[in-house]
Amino acid sequence: MGLSNMATIRDVSKIAGVSVATVSRTISKPDKVSEKTRKLVNDAIKQTNYKPDILARNFRTRKSSTIVVLVPDIANPFFSRVIRGIEQTAQRLGYAVLLGDTQGLREREITYANMVQTSQADGIIQLDCQIPFEDKNDCTSPIVNACDCVRGTNMPTVQLDNVAAAKEMAKHIISLGHTDIGIISGPENSTITNDRLRGFKQALEEAGLRYNPSNRKFGDYSLPSGAMAASDLLSKPTPPTAILCMNDEMAIGTIRQAKKMGFSVPDDISVSGFDDISFAEFFDPPLTTIAQPAEDFGSNAMEMLFDLINDKEPENKNILLPFNLIIRESTGNKK
Amino acid sequence: MGLSNMATIRDVSKIAGVSVATVSRTISKPDKVSEKTRKLVNDAIKQTNYKPDILARNFRTRKSSTIVVLVPDIANPFFSRVIRGIEQTAQRLGYAVLLGDTQGLREREITYANMVQTSQADGIIQLDCQIPFEDKNDCTSPIVNACDCVRGTNMPTVQLDNVAAAKEMAKHIISLGHTDIGIISGPENSTITNDRLRGFKQALEEAGLRYNPSNRKFGDYSLPSGAMAASDLLSKPTPPTAILCMNDEMAIGTIRQAKKMGFSVPDDISVSGFDDISFAEFFDPPLTTIAQPAEDFGSNAMEMLFDLINDKEPENKNILLPFNLIIRESTGNKK
DNA sequence: GTGAAAAATGTAATCAATTACATTTTAATT
DNA sequence: AATTAAAATGTAATTGATTACATTTTTCAC
Numbered sequence: 001m002g003l004s005n006m007a008t009i010r011d012v013s014k015i016a017g018v019s020v021a022t023v024s025r026t027i028s029k030p031d032k033v034s035e036k037t038r039k040l041v042n043d044a045i046k047q048t049n050y051k052p053d054i055l056a057r058n059f060r061t062r063k064s065s066t067i068v069v070l071v072p073d074i075a076n077p078f079f080s081r082v083i084r085g086i087e088q089t090a091q092r093l094g095y096a097v098l099l100g101d102t103q104g105l106r107e108r109e110i111t112y113a114n115m116v117q118t119s120q121a122d123g124i125i126q127l128d129c130q131i132p133f134e135d136k137n138d139c140t141s142p143i144v145n146a147c148d149c150v151r152g153t154n155m156p157t158v159q160l161d162n163v164a165a166a167k168e169m170a171k172h173i174i175s176l177g178h179t180d181i182g183i184i185s186g187p188e189n190s191t192i193t194n195d196r197l198r199g200f201k202q203a204l205e206e207a208g209l210r211y212n213p214s215n216r217k218f219g220d221y222s223l224p225s226g227a228m229a230a231s232d233l234l235s236k237p238t239p240p241t242a243i244l245c246m247n248d249e250m251a252i253g254t255i256r257q258a259k260k261m262g263f264s265v266p267d268d269i270s271v272s273g274f275d276d277i278s279f280a281e282f283f284d285p286p287l288t289t290i291a292q293p294a295e296d297f298g299s300n301a302m303e304m305l306f307d308l309i310n311d312k313e314p315e316n317k318n319i320l321l322p323f324n325l326i327i328r329e330s331t332g333n334k335k
Numbered sequence: 336m337g338l339s340n341m342a343t344i345r346d347v348s349k350i351a352g353v354s355v356a357t358v359s360r361t362i363s364k365p366d367k368v369s370e371k372t373r374k375l376v377n378d379a380i381k382q383t384n385y386k387p388d389i390l391a392r393n394f395r396t397r398k399s400s401t402i403v404v405l406v407p408d409i410a411n412p413f414f415s416r417v418i419r420g421i422e423q424t425a426q427r428l429g430y431a432v433l434l435g436d437t438q439g440l441r442e443r444e445i446t447y448a449n450m451v452q453t454s455q456a457d458g459i460i461q462l463d464c465q466i467p468f469e470d471k472n473d474c475t476s477p478i479v480n481a482c483d484c485v486r487g488t489n490m491p492t493v494q495l496d497n498v499a500a501a502k503e504m505a506k507h508i509i510s511l512g513h514t515d516i517g518i519i520s521g522p523e524n525s526t527i528t529n530d531r532l533r534g535f536k537q538a539l540e541e542a543g544l545r546y547n548p549s550n551r552k553f554g555d556y557s558l559p560s561g562a563m564a565a566s567d568l569l570s571k572p573t574p575p576t577a578i579l580c581m582n583d584e585m586a587i588g589t590i591r592q593a594k595k596m597g598f599s600v601p602d603d604i605s606v607s608g609f610d611d612i613s614f615a616e617f618f619d620p621p622l623t624t625i626a627q628p629a630e631d632f633g634s635n636a637m638e639m640l641f642d643l644i645n646d647k648e649p650e651n652k653n654i655l656l657p658f659n660l661i662i663r664e665s666t667g668n669k670k
Numbered sequence: 671g672t673g674a675a676a677a678a679t680g681t682a683a684t685c686a687a688t689t690a691c692a693t694t695t696t697a698a699t700t
Numbered sequence: 701a702a703t704t705a706a707a708a709t710g711t712a713a714t715t716g717a718t719t720a721c722a723t724t725t726t727t728c729a730c
Contacts, residue, residue: 008686019710024688034696034708054455056686059394060715066433074422075415075613084409087436091443096450097434098401101422108426115431120389223617249613256617278410278584282558282591284619343716354680359718369678369726391716395685 007048016044027052062119067305068112070100070126076221077277078247078294079127082146085298086125093306095122102128116141123305125298142308146301147192156308156317158300162192165290165323166199166244169272172288172325173242174207177334178270182215182233182240184226184250196246196274215240219250226253234261234269241269241334248273248280248289255283255330266332276326286328293321342383351379362387397454402640403447405435405461411556412612413582413629414462417481420633421460428641430457437463451476458640460633477643481636482527491643491652493635497527500625500658501534501579504607507623507660508577509542512669513605517550517568517575519561519585531581531609550575554585561588569596569604576604576669583608583615583624590618590665601667611661621663628656 013020018037026033026041033041044050058064069086071079083097090097098121100112109128115121123142146158173181183200186193201211217232219225226249233239234257243258245251251273255265263269265285273280276291300319307314348355353372361368361376368376379385393399404421406414418432425432433456435447444463450456458477481493508516518535521528536546552567554560561584568574569592578593580586586608590600598604600620608615611626635654642649 009688010686020687021689021711022709025709028688032708037708051449051453053686054450054453055390055394055397055399056715057688059390059717060686060688062390062715064390069434074409074419075412077410077412077415080410080412080415083434084436087409087434091446096455099404099418099422099432099434101419111426114386115389118386118389120431223613227617252614252617256619259619278558279587279614282562282587284591284594344718345716355717356681356719357679360679363718367678372678388716391685392718394687395716395718397685 006053007050008053009050011048012041012044012050015047016040058119063122064120065094066096066098066121067123067125067302067309068098068100068115068121070102070109070112070124070128072102072104072128074099074101077249077279078275078292079147081294082127082298082301085295086302087298088295089299089302093302095302095306104128113141116143122309125301125305142305144301144305144308146297154317156304156314158297158304158319158321160292160323161320162195163199163202165274165325166196166246167203168199168323168325169244169274169288169290170200170203171207172327173244173270173272173331174203174209176242176270176331178240178242179209179334180212180215180238180240180242181209182217182243184217184219184229184233184243184245184254186219186221186246188218193246200244219246219253221247221249223249223253223256226250227257228253230254230257231261234258234263239263239269242331243269243271245271245273248275248277248287251287251289251330252279252283255285255287266330267335270331270334272331276324280326281328283330285330288328288331289326291324291326296321341388342385343388344385346383347376347379347385350382351375393454398457399455400429401431401433401456402458402460402637402644403433403435403450403456405437405444405447405459405463407437407439407463409434409436411584412614413610413627414482416629417462417633417636420630421637422633423630424634424637428637430637430641439463448476451478457644460636460640477640479636479640479643481632489652491639491649493632493639493654493656495627495658496655497530498534498537500609500660501531501581502538503534503658503660504579504609504623504625505535505538506542507662508579508605508607508666509538509544511577511605511666513575513577514544514669515547515550515573515575515577516544517552517578519552519554519564519568519578519580519589521554521556521581523553528581535579554581554588556582556584558584558588558591561585562592563588565589565592566596569593569598574598574604577666578604578606580606580608583610583612583622586622586624586665587614587618590620590622601665602670605666605669607666611659615661616663618665620665623663623666624661626659626661631656 009020009023013023023041026038030038087097102108116124125144125146127147144156204211217229219229243254245254251271255271258265258269265271273287273289276289280287280289304314344355344358348358358376361373365373422432437443451459460479460481462482479491539546552564554564578589580589586606589606593600593604600606608622608624611624615622615624639649
């Protein structure tokens with residue numbers, strides 16, 4: 001149908017016998033208009049099937065009612081849950097969500113960040129860990145970081161207490177009697193990775209165990225990278241008896257690799273994950289992991305961004321969300 | 336930084352000493368402008384750090400360079416791969432992607448469909464199976480259906496030959512000696528479901544086997560629904576020796592349930608999936624499945640939509656993408 | 671060098687809403 | 701009834717780019 005024969009606010013005003021300003025007000029601030037007029041206008045709107053021209057409105061008000069989500073990889077099950085949370089809250093608050101799959105490329109981040117500069121979007125939620133602006137001073141645009149924050153900026157964040165979560169997981173593993181514990185970590189530059197490592201080390205220390213750097217292998221949060229790192233770890237002359245993975249995908253890759261190499265999980269080796277993706281529960285053995293309220297990351301971030309966009313100071317600019325250690329069958333007593 | 340101090344096309348024109356029309360042309364049709372002027376204008380653009388006001392442009396041209404993706408559930412790994420394909424191609428073609436997570440709700444579909452009516456978006460790609468318009472005549476908006484099409488409309492589609500794929504899978508299962516085959520299907524109203532069922536039946540028929548309706552259980556493409564349906568199937572006095580699932584999630588749910596009930600996969604029971612999600616390969620046992628080029632669904636749909644938006648007749652309005660039977664270890668000879 | 675055609679550029683209307691400000695109407699108070 | 705304040709409504713400017721059309725400049729053949 002298009003807009004070719006669309007009624008404008010002027011058509012409505014003529015039919016209702018009022019000015020365009022009154023029509024506009026009837027729509028945006030109905031309480032500023034008398035009941036009689038309101039009815040007149042609403043009837044005219046129905047009669048003409050008038051729909052406000054959003055493009056004209058956006059142009060005039062310099063707002064797009066659109067936000068951008070920067071995500072390194074939308075096919076990641078955790079991120080997609082976060083996005084679902086964002087989307088739902090955005091819809092409730094009257095915002096549309098533009099998807100910015102950056103694949104970790106700085107160039108793409110900048111492209112999307114520019115959309116805010118040009119009012120194409122009113123704000124940014126980033127699930128990435130970098131600052132998506134060429135010039136860090138541009139950070140004055142409304143922006144919220146969910147999941148993985150940049151230290152040393154005052155960017156509002158929604159986060160898990162990754163240190164505490166990793167520590168709790170490590171304590172669980174230690175409580176099962178394990179002393180030689182491997183860790184499959186994410187890339188070194190990520191704050192999440194570093195926080196989780198810190199929690200792990202704290203637990204070791206408190207248990208009087210020594211952190212062995214050769215027990216740390218790197219992955220990129222993908223299934224194959226987990227398998228690869230596990231292969232390294234399990235090929236050691238005396239492999240660790242437990243492996244702590246920084247997400248569920250790498251844990252699943254690890255278990256697969258362990259089985260392939262003839263290890264039994266958890267009898268020979270305990271494996272734990274992080275995130276509690278839907279597959280964790282259905283894997284064999286079901287994965288011990290840290291559950292995160294993924295959708296809440298999204299909805300909290302969106303609500304905070306909403307405040308920032310509308311110049312309300314958010315109550316809490318650094319939200320910490322609760323985690324939950326879920327003990328399933330991939331971890332067991334050291335034999 | 337915002338737009339407060341942004342240079343406008345007028346500022347540029349003054350500095351360059353030309354008219355605004357010339358500046359506009361330099362940007363959109365540089366070959367219509369003499370080289371001398373072009374340099375003048377480009378210098379002025381650099382000097383002022385001018386960025387065209389996209390909102391104004393969209394308003395004037397009645398285009399948003401934005402498309403909407405309607406997806407029933409973004410957390411579905413297959414859909415998220417399709418979206419990744421859409422996003423990449425959209426970016427290449429200069430489009431932004433608005434995410435419309437409909438959760439299967441008609442109301443939400445309509446909300447998003449209205450964005451096209453109001454020029455907020457130039458077109459729609461739907462991964463859903465319904466027509467997202469109140470009035471079916473509104474289908475004149477540029478729209479492409481990927482994955483699951485509606486029969487009886489002339490809506491452009493990107494699809495798999497689901498009949499042939501399911502048939503090939505069924506033939507594989509039959510070739511292993513199975514005669515009592517269960518099927519865990521998607522919801523009844525879906526075209527995909529019906530096509531895959533048809534392929535299954537064709538294979539049975541060609542093998543001289545009878546289709547047993549009590550061997551069909553319904554799921555909703557989720558892990559737990561697969562487990563539930565499998566539970567039904569395996570509780571029969573003489574359970575089937577093979578179960579064909581209409582996606583990988585339900586297959587994984589099925590295997591999990593089978594193991595729980597003491598069946599060995601594939602020794603007691605063969606299980607197959609559909610989609611080849613990343614977890615399929617890493618499951619235990621690795622899943623026999625049909626691989627689909629998920630990203631290609633997205634990029635093809637986006638390219639077709641691009642043609643429709645720009646009034647080019649697409650070469651092929653009903654694209655069929657190739658599938659690939661991947662035989663792993665979840666299916667085996669009937670014992 | 672002239673004239674015609676083509677290329678380059680300029681002028682100004684246009685898109686459809688919002689909103690500051692001005693004006694009119696209504697309500698409240700005395 | 702007069703006065704004042706408050707509420708309702710109207711007028712018209714404004715937003716920044718695009719583009720139809722008009723005008724000027726350049727090119728080129730003769």
